[in-house]
Amino acid sequence: MAVVQTKNITKRFGAFTALDGVNMELNEGEIYGFIGPNGAGKSTTIRILLGMLKASAGEAQIFGKDVWKDAVEIHKRLAYVPGDVNLWPNLTGGEVIDLFVKLQGGTKNSRREELIERFDLDPSKKCRTYSKGNRQKVALIAAFASEADLYILDEPTSGLDPLMENVFQQCVNEVKAEGKTVLLSSHILSEVEKLCDRVGIIRQGRIIETGTLDELRHLTRTKLVIETKQPVPNIHEFAGIHGISGENRRWSFQVDTEKLDDVMKYISSYGITKLESAPPTLEDLFMRHYEGNDPSGGRRNG
Known part of the structure; x- marks a missing residue:
């Protein structure tokens, strides 16, 4: 069953076309890697999926519901972590985590305490005192402590040290084992390669290649x-x-x-x-697509 599906999503900002016919499908229980350089259209696609932006054309559905019209219903089953987390400066990290979990209809649970320990976060400190990495931890703990069915993670390990990146990867594998779906947008190719079942490469607002890593490696x-x-x-x-x-x-x-x-x-x-x-690595494939200014988007036969 397709948890996320987009059909020919286009987004224009005046004369600039940020997305040009994006087609994407995420199946239940899979981790989908969404990769591309800054400005390729990753975050614009994610904002449309979250109901924060309205597409200029095309259709996008999550759980079979329209992402724009049914955003409130969709968000009850969705957890989102951005790459740059802004928190309420006068609340503690623990209070923010509890607020996020409560907004999704959850309550304080043992999972919350376990995640706080695993991510080595002091939840008693005010958010204004947190480093970027600690703000990121708050968002990740809140996401993984919730009972979401879909996790949309946009550069989620930004600011984390390698040890915490490993904890993050463990958490992603755990939610996958529970049958949950993950959309992971990242420019850290090793992270995508370790975690993802399928990969979509976006370039200049178009998805130019998609498939499992094994399917894509014939191009490397x-x-x-x-x-x-x-x-x-x-x-x-x-x-x-x-x-x-x-x-x-x-x-x-x-x-x-x-x-x-x-x-x-x-x-x-x-x-x-x-x-x-x-x-061959995913990085080899990625660089093949981005070397030069091939108007075909770097497609190759084979």
């Missing part, structure tokens, strides 16, 4: 370092090899995954004495 390149018994002739001219460096019998380069078999067969005929291989 494998990194190889190779030593051979004999010099390999014409290696610079071999199709599918990129970024080659080295000489004679030791080479370092990237190979298009679909050409890997051909390359290995060619090189192995010269006697491989050493082989190091690094699998």
Whole structure:
């Protein structure tokens, strides 16, 4: 069942088109990574899903309800964490957490206390004394302490140290295990790679690629370092090899995954004495889409 669905969402601000026909679908119990650089349209899409902005055209639904008309109903089952959290300066962190949980119809629970301990937050301090990281912790604790069915997290680990990032990742996996759905918008590609079942890449207001990490990896390149018994002739001219460096019998380069078999067969005929291989990463894929100004959005066949 689709928890979140958008169809051709467009958003214009005067003559500027921020979103240009965005299609997205999140299924129940999945973690969906929404990635792209600043200004690509991530936050605009999220504001439309939250009912904070009205789309210029297209449809968006959460739990089968219209995100603009039924925003109040939707928010009863939704938790949201922005990348820059602003809190009431004269309330304590604990009071803010309780307020957020109560707004969703919840009450103080053991989950709240457990999360405060795990995120190492002092809930008795006034919010005006908190660092950015501690303000972020307040929002995350409030979100994960609620009984939400959908978590929309927009750069949620902004300001957190690596230890707290690990706690965050554990919490995301825990809500997934409960069958909840997570939309994670992030530019930290390692975080997305660790957590997400599927990924959507947005560029200049358009989703240019979507799928599981395995489905997308066919578009990436494998990194190889190779030593051979004999010099390999014409290696610079071999199709599918990129970024080659080295000489004679030791080479370092990237190979298009679909050409890997051909390359290995060619090189192995010269006697491989050493082989190091690094699998393609989400970062490789991301950079492939953003290098240059390809008007097709970096699409490739294959």
